[in-house]
Amino acid sequence: MGRRINQINASILVNAVYAMQGYPAMLISNLLSPLSIIIIVSFVSHGMLTSIAIAGAFMTLFVGGGLSIQADLAHLKNDFKFQDMIVSSPTGALAYLVGMALSELIFILPSLTVLIILAFLFLHASLSAMLVIVVVLALMYTFATVFGFFLSTITTDVLQSWAFSGILSILLTTIPPVYYPITYIPLPYRYVAYISPTTYAAGIVQNALGFLPLPPTTLAAYWVIIIAVALALFAVAIKKNKWRDA
Amino acid sequence: MDGISCSRLSKSYGRSKALDRVSFSIPHNGIFALIGRNGAGKTTLTRILATELMPSSGSATVDGLDVVKDAVELREEIAALPQEARAISWMTPRQTVISYLMYRGLGYGEAKVASDEAISHVGLEGHANVLNSKLSGGQKRKVLLASVLASGARIIFVDEPTTGLDPISRSEIWSILVRLKKERLIFLTTHYLEEAEKLADKIGILDNGKLKAAGSLDEIRKLVKYQYSIRVLQKDRKTGIKEGEEIVGEDGYAQIMTTEKEAYGLSTGFIKDRVKFSINQVSLDDIFYYIVKKPLNAEEEKEEGEW
Numbered sequence: 001m002g003r004r005i006n007q008i009n010a011s012i013l014v015n016a017v018y019a020m021q022g023y024p025a026m027l028i029s030n031l032l033s034p035l036s037i038i039i040i041v042s043f044v045s046h047g048m049l050t051s052i053a054i055a056g057a058f059m060t061l062f063v064g065g066g067l068s069i070q071a072d073l074a075h076l077k078n079d080f081k082f083q084d085m086i087v088s089s090p091t092g093a094l095a096y097l098v099g100m101a102l103s104e105l106i107f108i109l110p111s112l113t114v115l116i117i118l119a120f121l122f123l124h125a126s127l128s129a130m131l132v133i134v135v136v137l138a139l140m141y142t143f144a145t146v147f148g149f150f151l152s153t154i155t156t157d158v159l160q161s162w163a164f165s166g167i168l169s170i171l172l173t174t175i176p177p178v179y180y181p182i183t184y185i186p187l188p189y190r191y192v193a194y195i196s197p198t199t200y201a202a203g204i205v206q207n208a209l210g211f212l213p214l215p216p217t218t219l220a221a222y223w224v225i226i227i228a229v230a231l232a233l234f235a236v237a238i239k240k241n242k243w244r245d246a
Numbered sequence: 247m248d249g250i251s252c253s254r255l256s257k258s259y260g261r262s263k264a265l266d267r268v269s270f271s272i273p274h275n276g277i278f279a280l281i282g283r284n285g286a287g288k289t290t291l292t293r294i295l296a297t298e299l300m301p302s303s304g305s306a307t308v309d310g311l312d313v314v315k316d317a318v319e320l321r322e323e324i325a326a327l328p329q330e331a332r333a334i335s336w337m338t339p340r341q342t343v344i345s346y347l348m349y350r351g352l353g354y355g356e357a358k359v360a361s362d363e364a365i366s367h368v369g370l371e372g373h374a375n376v377l378n379s380k381l382s383g384g385q386k387r388k389v390l391l392a393s394v395l396a397s398g399a400r401i402i403f404v405d406e407p408t409t410g411l412d413p414i415s416r417s418e419i420w421s422i423l424v425r426l427k428k429e430r431l432i433f434l435t436t437h438y439l440e441e442a443e444k445l446a447d448k449i450g451i452l453d454n455g456k457l458k459a460a461g462s463l464d465e466i467r468k469l470v471k472y473q474y475s476i477r478v479l480q481k482d483r484k485t486g487i488k489e490g491e492e493i494v495g496e497d498g499y500a501q502i503m504t505t506e507k508e509a510y511g512l513s514t515g516f517i518k519d520r521v522k523f524s525i526n527q528v529s530l531d532d533i534f535y536y537i538v539k540k541p542l543n544a545e546e547e548k549e550e551g552e553w
Contacts, residue, residue, distance in 0.1 A: 003351035010348035013341070014334065022336030022377060081331040085393075088296040088326040088403070091349045092318070244317070245299045 007091040011099025014082075015072055016106035031111040034060045038118070041179045049180055051122050055133070055205050056179035057115055062137045063172050063198055065108040066144025067165060069100050073152035074161030093243035101145040125209055132208035136201045136226065143197060143230040144172070150237035171196060178202045181212045197229045248310040249274040249431050250295060250401070255304035257290050257455075264290040266455040267304065272448055274309070274400075277427045279446035280435045281534060287455040288435040289329050289405055295433065296326035296403040309401055325350075325399035329406045329435075333389040335379035339370050342378060346393040364396035365389075368422055384415025391422055401431045408441060420445055443530040453538045463530060470528060470536050474509035476502040478516060478523040485515050503532055 020027055034057035041053035077083035086096060119125065125133065147168075155161045176196040177185055182203060185193055193199045200222040206212035207219060214222070249272045257265040265287045272278045282288050293299035295308055297317040306313045311320040333342050343361035348354065365374050368388040378386055387407060394402050404423070408416040416438075423445055426432055436442055442449050443463065450460040459466050467473070472490055480500045488511075490504030504512065509525060516523045528536075 002353070006348045006351055006353055006357075009354070010345045013348070014337065014345045018334075018337045018341050018345070076334070079332065080334050081328040082334060084293070084296075084298050084328040085326060085331060085346065085390075086349055087298045088321055088324055089346075089349050089397075090318075090321050090351055244297065245293070 003090070004095050007095040008099035008102065010091075011096060012103045012106055015076075015100055015103035020107065026107075027110055030065075030108060031114060033064065034058075034111065034115065037179055045180075051209065052181065052206060052211050053179045054115065054118050054122055055209055055211075056202060058112075058119075058133065058137060059140060059178045059198060059202055059205065060173040061108050061111055061115060062141045063144045064169055065104045066101070066141045067148045067168050067172070068107075069104050069145050070148030070151045070155075070168070071158070071161045071165045072104070073100060073149060074155040075158050077152065078156060078158055078161075087244055093241060094238070096243075097145070097149050097237075100149070101141075104145065105141070123209065129208040129210075133205050136204050139226050139230045140198065140201050143226070143233055146230075146234045146237040150233070150241050153241040153243065172198045176202060181206055183212070197226055200225045248307060250278070250306070250308050250433065252291075252295075252306040253304055255291070255294065255306050256302050257287075257294060257299070258302045263455050265294070265301075268452075268455070268457045269304075270450060270457055270460045272431070272433075272460075274431050275427070275429070276447035277423065277432045277434055277445050278448045278450065279442035280433070280450045280452055281437060281439060281442050281530075282435075282452035283437065283538065286452045288437075288452055290455075291452065292326070292403050292405045292433065292435055293328075296324060296328075297321060298326065298328070323399060324401045324403065325394040325397040326403040327390050327394050327405065327407060329409075331390055333378035333381070333386040335377065337378055338375050339365055339378065339381070339385075339389040339392065340374040342389050343393045343396050347396055350397050360396045360398075361392070364392040367395060367425075368392045369418070382415070384411050384418060387411065387415070387419060388422070391419065391426075395422070395426060399430070401433065402426065403433045405435045406437070407434070408436070408438065416441070439530045439534055449530070451534060451537050458537050459533075466530075466533055466537075467528060470503075470533050471505070472503040472528060472532075472536075473506050474504055474525060475528045475532050476504065476509060476512060476523055476525045478502070478521060482519075482521045483516075484519050484521075485512065487512065501532075503528060503536070 037060065038053045038057050042050040151164050152161065155164065176193050176199040178198055182190060182193060182199060203212060203214060204219065204222050207214045251271040253269050254267040255265055256263065256267055268291060280288050280291065290299065294301045295306055295313060297313055297320055300314065308320055309323045313320065340361055343364055344354065344357045347357035347360055352360065365371055368391055370385060370388055370392065373381060373385060378389060408419050411419065423432060434445065448460065448462055449466055451458045459469055478500055480494050480498055483500065487502055487504060487508060489508045490502055492500050492502040494500045513525055
């Protein structure tokens with residue numbers, strides 16, 4: 001067990017602690033992305049949607065942070081041949097994935113701190129709503145990291161991984177109604193939003209905060225969908241990832 | 247204890263064969279250098295043995311453990327420095343070695359002590375806290391060597407560790423590898439024949455996925471029917487050769503590979519004619535070209551499993 005913890009800590013050091021020490025500018029970029037959308041949504045809605053935008057920024061931070069594992073791992077694997085060194089070491093795929101997932105979480109901590117402060121100022125969430133938000137964010141984070149890990153093991157070039165990151169980030173956090181209620185989207189287009197699991201996650205969060213009333217059956221269906229997607233992707237990623245090349 | 251043993255090891259990508267029924271055995275200590283042209287299959291073989299790549303058929307054991315069935319146990323005993331591996335730019339040499347050792351299961355404190363030792367072993371103590379991105383190419387390679395050195399792994403795979411380095415950096419890396427080999431087996435791939443000749447206890451020659459020869463330099467020399475290499479300015483020569491092969495280069499010099507008896511005759515003639523020439527035992531360069539360019543005849547070529 002102690003050895004596994006050391007292996008997990010190694011990933012946290014490599015991909016979070018040493019990266020932040022080496023290039024502090026990454027922290028600023030990490031922070032600016034969710035904050036910029038909060039500012040835009042607040043200005044456009046004359047402050048009406050600031051609270052929802054803050055809740056959406058949490059989603060963007062966790063999904064975006066989780067997905068960035070894809071570009072980070074592809075960079076380490078393809079540009080530094082780092083993953084090959086680790087494959088032939090006693091560290092297994094799962095310990096590497098858990099370590100890297102935690103490293104992304106550590107990486108978003110400074111931004112998370114700022115968002116928590118904003119949430120205390122604008123959201124006024126109840127304890128039960130906070131619990132719902134934490135569970136939804138944990139599920140979305142699991143979904144994003146395992147999906148990112150899976151993609152990183154099949155990408156062969158860092159340019160390809162940047163393309164994946166860009167596409168996924170738009171599909172999962174920009175197009176879906178994360179920063180505003182789904183009712184703002186005209187009906188024929190609303191169905192497109194339902195393709196993304198973040199739509200359901202955002203719906204649950206907005207419901208918990210009282211911004212989006214949902215019937216209990218719909219709410220239950222939303223929960224089933226996000227849990228099923230997270231579990232299914234976890235299973236696929238563990239089974240199909242190319243840790244050792246075939 | 248066993249070193250490395252392969253039996254009819256093959257790897258195919260679609261219809262293309264990267265490795266074709268490679269078989270050999272090497273002991274558990276010293277340096278084994280695998281030489282071959284680009285695309286010969288060196289990296290494929292190394293990656294299979296280092297448990298990074300699955301073979302298509304055949305089997306291989308490293309330290310007595312099967313590279314497919316016993317990969318998890320085997321990874322405790324081996325360390326690999328892949329071709330084109332680079333020290334991560336945002337980390338320092340000390341951080342690089344510490345994190346690699348933690349991946350091998352060591353705690354931070356233990357890893358820190360071992361990393362300081364390894365960094366000083368490769369002569370980077372003055373640069374231990376400098377970002378890798380600010381180091382020279384040779385220093386970056388030394389950082390990675392320090393990592394595998396500190397791992398304490400008994401068998402180390404290093405894939406073309408000196409490619410692209412200047413002669414001084416290359417010779418420094420050689421010194422590190424020579425020190426490393428005392429208690430370990432180092433499986434080295436290179437396309438610098440001089441490197442193999444200087445460092446290796448055993449050499450393998452891989453060409454088009456096939457192992458053409460393996461053994462000590464003396465054993466490989468015996469596969470070639472010529473023992474001496476003579477270099478002479480073509481325009482000064484008055485006599486031709488009765489036995490052997492010669493190539494005249496664009497610089498006007500003829501490189502003659504021949505037998506001991508013919509070499510003696512030619513040398514005596516050159517001395518008598520006051521022609522300047524040099525004579526040496528055939529080098530690994532000569533042998534490599536001979537083996538790779540010319541198919542060995544049936545007597546010389548061994549069946550798989552005999553190297």
